[in-house]
Amino acid sequence: MLLRIDHVGIACHDLDEKIAFYEKVFDVTVVSREINEEQGVNEAMLHIADGEGGGSYIQLVQPLGPDTPVGRFLERRGEGIHHIAYGVPDLPKAIRQMEAIGVRVLDKEPRHGAMGTSIAFLHPKDVGGVLTELVESPRRQS
Template identity: 65%
Template sequence: MFMRIDHIGIACRDLEEKIAFFSETFELTVVAREVNEEQGVKEAMLHIADGEGGGSYIQLLEPLSEDSPVGKFLAKRGEGVHHVAFGVRDVTETMAKINEKGVRLLDQHPRHGSMGSEIAFLHPKDVGGMLTELVQAAKR
């Protein structure tokens, strides 16, 4: 069902500061930046490596407001891992399979994700407390 870990989402208060840290410390390269109004974040994707089915990344997330999901996360838990995203071949098919197994979906339909991907989130209470994202990479 899962092809790889697509990315680890990390909530941060200062996107530029975290980009500098990850770039300098771990020699990662920013491959995409965008503002996602729907999700209330500014984000940067830093490339780790390529593998079967696509690349793996660190996704840095700065909230656009304190009342956005990432803003609320930062207020409650501080900076750190926000979610884990798994690469899948077909996000719609994977959502259906997972839902049939009793895991609740936070999204009923895929939505726009980073770098043109299609994404959906699973309910953290059904996945051991971990916010889990499914990612179907954009066709290249």
């Protein structure tokens, strides 16, 4: 069911500063930047590795304001790891499987994620305190 660790989301106060830090310390490269109004974040994807099931990234997320999910996370816990995202082959099917097994899905319909992906978040209370995201990559044109 899980193809890869797609990314780990890290909440920060200053996206540009944190990108510069990761570039300098870990020699990683930004492959995508995006403002996601729906999720209330300014975000960047930094490429770590490729695998059979797709790429793995660090996602740095800066809240667009204090009254957003990531803004409240920063207020409560400070900067740090915010969520983990797994690649799945078929997101609507994965959502149905989660609901069938009793894991609440915060997004009933897949929504827009970074780099053209479809995503859905699972309720952290149903996944041992871990905010968990499922990610389906965009289908390649054949």
